[in-house]
Amino acid sequence: MIVAEHLRKTFPGKGKDKQRVIAVDDVSFEARDGEITGLLGPNGAGKTTTLRMLYTLMRPETGRVLVDGRDVAADAVAARRALGVLPDARGVYKRLTARENIAYFGELHGLSPGDIAERTRVLAEALQMEDFLDRQTEGFSQGQRTKTAIARALVHDPRNVILDEPTNGLDVMTTRGLRAFLKQLRAEGRCVIFSSHIMQEVAALCDRIVVIAHGRVVAQGTPGELRAHAGADNLEDAFVKLIGSEEGLHA
Numbered sequence: 001m002i003v004a005e006h007l008r009k010t011f012p013g014k015g016k017d018k019q020r021v022i023a024v025d026d027v028s029f030e031a032r033d034g035e036i037t038g039l040l041g042p043n044g045a046g047k048t049t050t051l052r053m054l055y056t057l058m059r060p061e062t063g064r065v066l067v068d069g070r071d072v073a074a075d076a077v078a079a080r081r082a083l084g085v086l087p088d089a090r091g092v093y094k095r096l097t098a099r100e101n102i103a104y105f106g107e108l109h110g111l112s113p114g115d116i117a118e119r120t121r122v123l124a125e126a127l128q129m130e131d132f133l134d135r136q137t138e139g140f141s142q143g144q145r146t147k148t149a150i151a152r153a154l155v156h157d158p159r160n161v162i163l164d165e166p167t168n169g170l171d172v173m174t175t176r177g178l179r180a181f182l183k184q185l186r187a188e189g190r191c192v193i194f195s196s197h198i199m200q201e202v203a204a205l206c207d208r209i210v211v212i213a214h215g216r217v218v219a220q221g222t223p224g225e226l227r228a229h230a231g232a233d234n235l236e237d238a239f240v241k242l243i244g245s246e247e248g249l250h251a
C-alpha cells in the first residue's frame with residue numbers, strides 16, 4: 001500500500017521571469033493492495049514528478065510518502081525493496097541480453113542465481129518475452145525494451161509496483177498483453193500504480209483513479225464516483241469536465 005500525503009514539489013524557473021514551476025501542489029491519495037490505481041492527467045500535469053517522489057528519486061518539499069505504512073524518508077532502502085519501478089526513462093543496458101538485464105537487477109537485490117532464474121522464467125512467461133529473452137537489447141523495439149524494464153523492476157517480487165506511462169508507444173497487441181499482466185499483479189494482491197494521459201487506458205484497468213491537473217488532484221475515486229462527482233453520463237465527459245480540456249481523450 002502506498003500513501004501520498006500533501007506532496008509538493010517546485011523547480012526553479014529558467015525563463016526571463018525566473019518564476020518557480022509548481023510541478024506538484026498538495027497531492028494526497030491512497031493506493032491500496034489488490035487494486036490498480038491510475039494517475040490520470042494531461043501532459044505536464046505533474047504525474048512523473050509525483051511518481052518520482054513515491055519511489056524516493058525526489059524528496060518532496062512538504063508532505064510524506066508511506067510504503068506499507070513506513071515513511072520512505074526514514075528508510076529509503078527498505079522502501080525501495082518493497083517497490084518495483086518502471087521509470088519514465090527505461091534505460092536498459094544495451095550490451096546485455098534481456099535475461100542479463102533482469103539478472104543484474106536480481107544480483108543488486110541480493111537474490112541467489114536459482115531465485116533469479118525462477119523469477120526470470122515466471123516474468124518472461126507472463127510478459128511474453130520468450131522470443132527475445134536471450135537477445136542483446138541493442139536494437140530492441142519500444143515494447144521489448146519496456147517489457148525488459150518491467151521484468152527487471154519486478155525481479156525481487158515487490159509488493160508495490162509503480163509504472164510511469166507503461167503503455168506509451170506500444171501497439172494494440174502489446175498493450176493488451178501488458179493490461180493482462182497488470183491485472184495478474186492485482187490478482188496477486190499487489191498495490192499497482194500507473195500514470196497515463198489517456199483516459200481509455202485508465203478506464204480499462206483501474207479500480208481507483210486520481211485525476212491530476214496543474215499539479216493538483218482535481219478528483220479521485222472509482223470510475224463510478226468520478227462520473228457522479230462530475231455529473232456526467234460517461235467517464236469521457238467526466239474527465240473533460242474535471243480537467244477542463246479534451247487533452248488525452250484521443251490516443
Ligand SMILES: Nc1ncnc2c1ncn2[C@@H]1O[C@H](COP(=O)(O)OP(=O)(O)OP(=O)(O)O)[C@@H](O)[C@H]1O
Nearest residue numbers: 011021023041042043044045046047048049050197
Ligand atoms: N527537473 C525539472 N525542472 C524544471 N521543471 C520541471 C522539472 N521536472 C518537471 N518539471 C515541470 O513540472 C511540471 C510537471 O511535469 P511532469 O513531468 O511531472 O508532468 P507529467 O504529468 O508527467 O507530464 P507528461 O504526461 O508530459 O509526462 C511541468 O510543467 C514540467 O515542465
